[in-house]
Amino acid sequence: MSGPMTRQTEGNPDAREVVLAARNVAKSYGNVHALKGVNFDIHRGQVTTLFGENGAGKSTLMKILSGVIQPTTGQIILDGQPVSFANANEARDRGISIIHQELSLAPNLSVRDNIFMGRELRGPMGVDFAEEERQVRTLMEELEEEIDPLTPVEELRLGQQQIVEIARALSVDSRILIMDEPTSALSASEVEVLFKVIRDLTAKGVSIVYISHHLEEALTITDHAVVLRDGTMTAYAPRADIDLEWIVRNMVGENYDLGSPPDSDKGQVALSIRSLSVPDQTGQDLVHNLSLDVRAGEIVCIYGLMGAGRTELLETCAGRLKPTGGEIVLEGQEISHLPIAERIARGLALVPEDRQRDGLVQTMSVGQNLSLASIRNFTRGLFTSSRAERKLVDDSIRSVTVKTSGGSAPIGSLSGGNQQKVVIGKMLATNPRVIMLDEPSRGIDIGAKAEVFRLLAEGARQGLAVIYSTSEVSECLSIAHRIIVMHKGRISAEFDSTVSKEKIMAASGESVAA
Amino acid sequence: MSATTTAPKQDGFSIGRLLLEGRAFFALIAIIAVFSFLSPNYFTVSNFLIMSSQVAIYGILSVGMLLVILNGGIDLSVGSILALCGVCAGAMIQGVTLEWAGVILYPPVWAVVVLTIAIGALVGALNGVLVAFFKVPPFVATLGVMYVARGVALLMTNGLTYNNLRGTAALGNTGFNWLGFNRLWGIPISVIVLAIVAILAGLMLSRSAFGRWLYASGGNERAAELSGVPTRLVKITVYTISGALSAVAGLVLASQLTSAGPTAGTTYELTAIAAVVIGGAALTGGRGGVRGTMLGAFVIGFLSAGLVIIGVSSYWQTVFTGAVIVLAVLMNSIQYGRGGRKS
Numbered sequence: 089m090s091g092p093m094t095r096q097t098e099g100n101p102d103a104r105e106v107v108l109a110a111r112n113v114a115k116s117y118g119n120v121h122a123l124k125g126v127n128f129d130i131h132r133g134q135v136t137t138l139f140g141e142n143g144a145g146k147s148t149l150m151k152i153l154s155g156v157i158q159p160t161t162g163q164i165i166l167d168g169q170p171v172s173f174a175n176a177n178e179a180r181d182r183g184i185s186i187i188h189q190e191l192s193l194a195p196n197l198s199v200r201d202n203i204f205m206g207r208e209l210r211g212p213m214g215v216d217f218a219e220e221e222r223q224v225r226t227l228m229e230e231l232e233e234e235i236d237p238l239t240p241v242e243e244l245r246l247g248q249q250q251i252v253e254i255a256r257a258l259s260v261d262s263r264i265l266i267m268d269e270p271t272s273a274l275s276a277s278e279v280e281v282l283f284k285v286i287r288d289l290t291a292k293g294v295s296i297v298y299i300s301h302h303l304e305e306a307l308t309i310t311d312h313a314v315v316l317r318d319g320t321m322t323a324y325a326p327r328a329d330i331d332l333e334w335i336v337r338n339m340v341g342e343n344y345d346l347g348s349p350p351d352s353d354k355g356q357v358a359l360s361i362r363s364l365s366v367p368d369q370t371g372q373d374l375v376h377n378l379s380l381d382v383r384a385g386e387i388v389c390i391y392g393l394m395g396a397g398r399t400e401l402l403e404t405c406a407g408r409l410k411p412t413g414g415e416i417v418l419e420g421q422e423i424s425h426l427p428i429a430e431r432i433a434r435g436l437a438l439v440p441e442d443r444q445r446d447g448l449v450q451t452m453s454v455g456q457n458l459s460l461a462s463i464r465n466f467t468r469g470l471f472t473s474s475r476a477e478r479k480l481v482d483d484s485i486r487s488v489t490v491k492t493s494g495g496s497a498p499i500g501s502l503s504g505g506n507q508q509k510v511v512i513g514k515m516l517a518t519n520p521r522v523i524m525l526d527e528p529s530r531g532i533d534i535g536a537k538a539e540v541f542r543l544l545a546e547g548a549r550q551g552l553a554v555i556y557s558t559s560e561v562s563e564c565l566s567i568a569h570r571i572i573v574m575h576k577g578r579i580s581a582e583f584d585s586t587v588s589k590e591k592i593m594a595a596s597g598e599s600v601a602a
Numbered sequence: 603m604s605a606t607t608t609a610p611k612q613d614g615f616s617i618g619r620l621l622l623e624g625r626a627f628f629a630l631i632a633i634i635a636v637f638s639f640l641s642p643n644y645f646t647v648s649n650f651l652i653m654s655s656q657v658a659i660y661g662i663l664s665v666g667m668l669l670v671i672l673n674g675g676i677d678l679s680v681g682s683i684l685a686l687c688g689v690c691a692g693a694m695i696q697g698v699t700l701e702w703a704g705v706i707l708y709p710p711v712w713a714v715v716v717l718t719i720a721i722g723a724l725v726g727a728l729n730g731v732l733v734a735f736f737k738v739p740p741f742v743a744t745l746g747v748m749y750v751a752r753g754v755a756l757l758m759t760n761g762l763t764y765n766n767l768r769g770t771a772a773l774g775n776t777g778f779n780w781l782g783f784n785r786l787w788g789i790p791i792s793v794i795v796l797a798i799v800a801i802l803a804g805l806m807l808s809r810s811a812f813g814r815w816l817y818a819s820g821g822n823e824r825a826a827e828l829s830g831v832p833t834r835l836v837k838i839t840v841y842t843i844s845g846a847l848s849a850v851a852g853l854v855l856a857s858q859l860t861s862a863g864p865t866a867g868t869t870y871e872l873t874a875i876a877a878v879v880i881g882g883a884a885l886t887g888g889r890g891g892v893r894g895t896m897l898g899a900f901v902i903g904f905l906s907a908g909l910v911i912i913g914v915s916s917y918w919q920t921v922f923t924g925a926v927i928v929l930a931v932l933m934n935s936i937q938y939g940r941g942g943r944k945s
Contacts, residue, residue: 428828429830432829445822449818449822451888460826463815467810
């Protein structure tokens with residue numbers, strides 16, 4: 089299972105000097121405990137990889153180490169001395185820099201200006217643009233990327249933007265470099281170059297902290313593995329002692345059960361997607377000529393990596409995006425020309441991926457969020473009936489088991505999992521025939537995840553057609569009757585629920601060897 | 603801020619919160635108390651009625667502004683629409699010459715009112731279409747319409763003012779000054795108009811599906827859209843209502859003055875925005891209510907009238923009004939800063 093080690097380290101990796109350490113670091117956002125007392129070490133000149141599912145707390149920990157956010161409790165120890173960083177600039181001055189998962193570039197500025205943003209080189213005549221440009225060219229040569237320093241970042245494709253982000257972190261000569269999913273938009277050859285750069289850096293004594301969802305890829309580069317689950321560190325070991333199975337076991341947990349496919353009666357085809365194509369702004373297909381039938385009572389899982397086109401497929405069905413071709417047929421009726429409200433009324437509901445951005449209205453209460461999609465159901469004549477609304481809200485809170493003090497509580501007072509249940513409850517309140525959930529488990533803890541899946545299985549038993557997308561293999565092999573793997577806008581494979589995790593990952597193009 | 607933002611009122615009760623959430627109310631009480639102490643003429647029924655009829659103009663504008671701000675937009679054109687509509691009403695009362703027919707039309711006052719409001723709504727709808735369909739930022743779209751509407755009003759009158767809008771009995775178009783001068787049960791008509799507008803808007807916000815759509819699309823437009831809220835329709839509607847209410851305010855003002863000038867209502871949009879903000883609405887959209895906005899309008903109106911009565915220079919009035927606005931925004935950020943929105 090585990091690939092060959094790609095580089096030999098002198099002696100026992102653990103014996104190397106610890107440059108940065110976290111001691112009992114915890115972080116809470118109101119009721120949400122993102123980190124619950126984590127300890128771990130970063131060794132000089134080595135790669136430490138953090139493994140963990142979405143919402144395990146990896147990004148939070150990295151933001152604490154790089155000074156972007158401050159821990160609620162606990163200590164950061166740099167070179168044996170306790171330190172606290174007020175902001176990312178202070179951490180950068182001490183030699184710690186971070187490449188964020190979300191790109192933090194100014195799209196309107198050139199590559200050069202982005203790389204030197206906030207620390208422009210001063211010359212006698214203001215900013216020394218020539219020197220900046222020269223340094224950027226050197227960096228790009230190192231990264232084997234042909235990007236002109238004067239190109240505006242918005243004209244680059246996503247992978248190149250990620251390279252610029254990496255170049256920016258490299259340009260500050262940091263001793264500790266944190267990379268949060270640096271390869272998610274890179275091609276295989278770009279990943280190879282990045283790994284070569286990482287090896288050069290570690291040879292120079294730079295310590296790397298690496299986060300990736302591509303487990304095998306990460307295993308080829310790392311010296312240490314740290315596994316986080318649910319805000320706590322569950323395992324820590326040097327590379328030589330572990331393999332892929334060890335990581336998955338520790339990431340997912342022993343008694344981690346998301347349920348099994350419900351034995352529901354499969355009815356008629358509820359949603360039929362016929363040769364659907366969806367373009368991006370430049371006209372390239374994000375979803376290409378894709379066809380898929382989902383029957384009533386059936387649960388279909390769509391698995392794919394970032395950029396596989398899952399979100400675009402679901403948002404097109406919901407009516408947010410316009411397709412260039414193809415048909416969307418809901419219970420025998422073509423709906424691709426209808427507005428969103430009409431699709432919801434006919435029984436097609438979407439629970440979007442990003443609940444903060446697309447799912448919730450933060451200024452409204454729990455109850456108002458729950459009833460938002462079904463206002464017509466409690467409107468009598470001109471006015472809404474507050475009694476009918478209260479009933480709908482109370483029923484929803486009960487049926488999706490939202491833990492809240494009541495419908496009038498502010499939505500921000502709920503934990504991530506309960507907020508997600510509110511978004512799901514909102515769409516279930518419209519009495520849909522087909523419900524689509526885009527990464528329903530994103531950023532919620534395992535308990536809430538299991539409850540969400542139980543809810544979906546229950547819906548399927550009552551004849552609801554369920555489609556959910558995920559980037560976690562373990563979530564494919566749970567309640568889904570059928571697993572569709574998407575890769576670059578197409579269906580690359582289709583499995584039943586007995587397939588192995590390895591087959592699913594292989595079909596998604598995930599195990600690209602570096 | 604009001605019943606419209608938190609539907610079931612079963613929240614906990616605390617003095618600090620009461621003071622914070624009722625700040626516009628307490629500010630109004632304080633203003634009335636201070637000026638009543640400073641001047642014996644302030645605390646009289648006749649003075650309150652005079653002040654209220656002045657507040658009516660700003661109040662009507664600020665209800666429209668509230669709807670737009672709840673949607674996350676802003677409407678800078680209300681002062682200009684007010685002037686344009688006043689001028690249109692004046693022109694109609696003075697007689698519309700149809701040269702091809704060789705007649706001068708004198709529409710009756712009710713027709714003048716209906717047509718004027720329709721013109722205001724149309725200009726407002728233009729704002730809405732620019733914002734909703736052409737994705738022009740509200741600030742820019744309404745800034746442009748502000749200039750255009752003002753310019754058209756100046757063109758129509760050649761910069762002059764229509765005086766004597768009392769109409770002629772022989773032509774059957776008298777009664778325009780009824781709006782501005784008459785009273786029902788001792789209350790100026792303009793105040794009654796304001797009350798009706800405020801009550802209708804309050805009902806719409808708290809009880810109708812449209813009100814819920816408005817709060818939702820102001821709070822998070824993407825989420826509202828995915829929940830089936832017709833966000834474009836909501837946008838166009840709020841700008842249209844704001845335009846129509848500007849026309850109503852224009853009619854009231856022209857009637858109070860029995861004249862209509864193209865420079866009327868200059869900077870009124872800023873006063874309306876100030877009233878909405880003092881009333882606790884968030885400029886980012888989604889939070890606020892009619893009750894707060896009304897209090898905001900009265901705070902501004904009673905404050906400046908009080909300063910006039912005790913003989914403070916008008917330059918100081920400007921300073922005071924500005925200070926109150928800044929204070930109100932500070933309070934808003936205290937109220938909305940904690941909890942709620944997480945980045």
